[in-house]
Every structure is written in structure tokens, then in C-alpha cells.
Amino acid sequence: MTLSRDKAIIGAMEILSExxxxxxxxIAGGVIAAMLPFAFPPAVxxxxxLLLLLFLGIIKEDGLSSSSSFFLKYMAMFFVPSGVEIIEYADLLSSSWFHIILISAISMLITFFAAAxxxxxTERLMQRRKAA
Amino acid sequence: MIDRIAEAIIETPLFGVTLTILTYWIGLRISKKLRLAIFNPYLISVLLIVAVLAVFGIPYSEYARGGDFIGMFLTPVTTILAVSIYRQREIVKSHFLPILMGTLVGSIVSVVAVVVLSEAFGITDELKYSLVPKSVTTPIAVAIADSLGGIRSLTVTALIFTGVMGNILAPLLVKLFRVKSRIASGVAIGTASHVIGTSKALEMGEDIGAMSGIALSFAGIITAIFVSLFF
Structure with a gap:
């Protein structure tokens, strides 16, 4: 009984530390972004x-397992309010929906082609180099 | 009496929070039954909320008090992306150069194409900046739109359209563009149509899906750097 309660408390503390x-x-991302001489997304x-701390081994992957599985699994939910906000821009959307769709579609096709x-x-050049 | 009940429901930020979680949950259930890109939980959730607000005549600002709370997690969610990148480090190591070149070229082409097309169609700068990051994974795209001064919700709208289009067309585009390499297919899908495209990539093969997932993280980071250097 006490054992399972202890486990629950440790579990809760892990989530808090995460x-x-x-x-x-x-917060640190925001502080660094504010000090940069150019605009860069603080979240990035x-x-x-975090990537640096993971590679340096200062933070262990397991040390973030609860929150990372939660946030990664339900990631899209956190952007629902940004999507709903579109109703505030109904006029803009109704006047430029055609351009939005056209620009998105054309650039998507070009991007796909260019990336592929x-x-x-690159693969061909690497193979040629290996063969040479 | 009914007015007072309605007021009590709407008054608290919990209204927006609950509505978001509830509709997203409904979206998850529907999308599990109908496995179509258009019926993704995100889109279902947004449409249901818009419908609820419209039917009951609730102003957006009432929803936003709770919605802003959910939206506050933009930064933590983006931060956590590092964990998924870190998990894929072994695959990245074995195909580093092709992945880097594909996502680098693809991301730059995407941004340049949006800018050129925006100029050609003569749309406003605000709209242009909203569209610039639209091929990238949502959290990073919203962060880029914010730093450029674009409109978040337009970015998200264009991004969903792009993703759904990529999801539906991916198998066709691989044939049309004669893409032989499976790595190239995965990288192209992830770079051009982020996570919505990646769900189709996973159906096309586990290796293609993995590449697509890696590519979307790379494309997000590269686009953020490229945009901050040139805008």
C-alpha cells in the first residue's frame, strides 16, 4: 500500500521536474532571442x-519521457486556438483564399520536386565518389 | 436563468480550454474511424469550435481566454521536438548528407517560391509573411510567422492545406517526378508537407516514414535559420 503510494509520489515528482x-x-530561449541582434524564433x-543538453548527456532522454510522450502525441491540439483565430480574419480569408491556395499548392509541388x-x-555523387 | 448559466459557462477560461480538449478528443475518435487526411483531429477540432462559437453567438475573445492558455504551450511543444530529433540520431548519422542536402535545397526553394509567387500575385506583405513558413512543422512555422510579423492563423490554414495536399498526392508525385530513391521520397514528403504528409509516408513504408519525420525537423530548423538571415 505504502509502496504504491511512494511510487505515485515519485512519478508525480518526475513529471514536475520535467x-x-x-x-x-x-524561458531561456526567449532570453537568448531577446539578446540576438536579429529576429529568431525563441522556441527554436x-x-x-535541449538538443545540446541531450547530446552532452546533461539531460537524459528518459528524464523527459512522460512529458515528451504527452506533448509529442497531442502536439496538434496546442495549435487548435491558432487555427480557430482564423474567424477573426474572415474578411482577409474571403478576399484572398484563392491566392493562399494557389501559392501553397504551387510552392508545395516545387518544394517536393527540389527536395527529392x-x-x-547527392546520393549519385556519393556513389560515384565511392566507386572512384 | 439560462442567460446566467450561459454566462457562468463562458466566463471562465476553462470554457476555451475544455472546448479545445473536448473537440480534439472527438477529432481523434473520428479520425481513427475514417482514415482520411481531411478528417485529421486538428481540422475537426478547429471546425467544431468555429461551429460552436457561430451557433451560440459566442465572440472569439471569450474562447480566446482559454485558447490563449492552450496556445501558451507553443514554446514547450517546440522545445520537446528536440527529443524526437535526438531519438532519430542513428538514422540521421547513416544518411546525413542526403538528408541535409534535400532539406536544405527544399526549404530554401519553398521560401523563395512563396516570396516570388506572392510578389507575382501582388498580395500584401502581411499575407506573404504568413505563407513563408507554411511547409514547415506547425510549432516552428507559427514561431517563424510570429517573428516575421505574419498572421498565425493564416499560416496554420495554409500549412494544413499544404499538408493535406502532400498527404493525398505523395504517392502520385513520387511516380510523376520519377523519384527512385526511397530516402528521396521520404525527405521530399517531410520537407514539403510536414507531419500530415508524414502520416502518408508511414503508410508507404516504415523507412520512407522515418525519413519524412527526420526531414520535417531538419526543414523546420533550416527554414528558421534561412528566414532569420534573409528577412
Missing amino acids: LIIIALLS ISLFL KAVEI
């Missing part, structure tokens, strides 16, 4: 910081 790490990294700096061919050319 949340603290993520919150501190998120936080991502770099860049990989294939």
Missing part, C-alpha cells in the same frame, strides 16, 4: 538548447 526543465528552457532556440532531386543527386 515540466520545470521544459519551462526553464522555454529552446529546441537547440537534391537527395538523388
Whole structure:
């Protein structure tokens, strides 16, 4: 009885420590972004910081297992409010939906083609180098 | 009496929070039954919320008090992406150069194509900046749109459209563009159509799906760096 309760408490503390790490990294990203001479998304700096700490072994992958599985699994939910906000831009959307769709569609096709061919050319060059 | 009940429900930020979680849960259940890109939980959730607000005449600002709370997790969610990149480090190591070149070329081409097309169609700068990051994974795309001064919700709308299009067309595009390499297919899908495309890539093969998942992280980071250097 006490054993399972102890386990539950340890589990809860792990989640708290994970949340603290993520919150501190998120804030640190904002601080670093504010000090940069150019505009850069603070969230991407936080991502770099965490990646660095993982590679240096300062933070263990297991040390973030609860929160990472939760956030990664339900990631899209956190962007629902940004999507709902579109109703505030109904006029803009109704006047430019055609351009939005056209630009998105054309650029998507070009991007797909460019990425695929860049990989294939790189692979071919690497093979030729290996053969030579 | 009914007015007072309605007011009590809407008044608290919990209204927006609960509505978001509830509709997303419904979206998850529906998308599990109907395995179609258009019926993704995200889109279902957004449409249901818009419908609820419209039917009951609830202003967006009432929803936003709770919605902003959920949206606050933008940064933590993006940070956590590092864990998924770290997990894939072995595959990345074995195909580093092709992945890097594919995502680098693809990301730059995507941004340049959006800018050129925006100029050609003469749309506003605000709209252009909203569309620039639209091929990238949602958390990073929203962060880039914010730093450029674009409109978040337009970015997300264009991004969903792009993703669904990539999801539906991916097998066709692989044939049309005569893409022989499976690594190239995966990288192209992830770079062009982020996580919604990746779900189709996983259906096309586990290796293609893994590549697509790696490519979307690479493309997000490269796009963020490229945009900050040139805008």
C-alpha cells in the first residue's frame, strides 16, 4: 500500500521536474532571442538548447519521457486556438483564399520536386565518389 | 436563468480550454474511424469550435481566454521536438548528407517560391509573411510567422492545406517526378508537407516514414535559420 503510494509520489515528482526543465528552457530561449541582434524564433532556440543538453548527456532522454510522450502525441491540439483565430480574419480569408491556395499548392509541388532531386543527386555523387 | 448559466459557462477560461480538449478528443475518435487526411483531429477540432462559437453567438475573445492558455504551450511543444530529433540520431548519422542536402535545397526553394509567387500575385506583405513558413512543422512555422510579423492563423490554414495536399498526392508525385530513391521520397514528403504528409509516408513504408519525420525537423530548423538571415 505504502509502496504504491511512494511510487505515485515519485512519478508525480518526475513529471514536475520535467515540466520545470521544459519551462526553464522555454524561458531561456526567449532570453537568448531577446539578446540576438536579429529576429529568431525563441522556441527554436529552446529546441537547440535541449538538443545540446541531450547530446552532452546533461539531460537524459528518459528524464523527459512522460512529458515528451504527452506533448509529442497531442502536439496538434496546442495549435487548435491558432487555427480557430482564423474567424477573426474572415474578411482577409474571403478576399484572398484563392491566392493562399494557389501559392501553397504551387510552392508545395516545387518544394517536393527540389527536395527529392537534391537527395538523388547527392546520393549519385556519393556513389560515384565511392566507386572512384 | 439560462442567460446566467450561459454566462457562468463562458466566463471562465476553462470554457476555451475544455472546448479545445473536448473537440480534439472527438477529432481523434473520428479520425481513427475514417482514415482520411481531411478528417485529421486538428481540422475537426478547429471546425467544431468555429461551429460552436457561430451557433451560440459566442465572440472569439471569450474562447480566446482559454485558447490563449492552450496556445501558451507553443514554446514547450517546440522545445520537446528536440527529443524526437535526438531519438532519430542513428538514422540521421547513416544518411546525413542526403538528408541535409534535400532539406536544405527544399526549404530554401519553398521560401523563395512563396516570396516570388506572392510578389507575382501582388498580395500584401502581411499575407506573404504568413505563407513563408507554411511547409514547415506547425510549432516552428507559427514561431517563424510570429517573428516575421505574419498572421498565425493564416499560416496554420495554409500549412494544413499544404499538408493535406502532400498527404493525398505523395504517392502520385513520387511516380510523376520519377523519384527512385526511397530516402528521396521520404525527405521530399517531410520537407514539403510536414507531419500530415508524414502520416502518408508511414503508410508507404516504415523507412520512407522515418525519413519524412527526420526531414520535417531538419526543414523546420533550416527554414528558421534561412528566414532569420534573409528577412
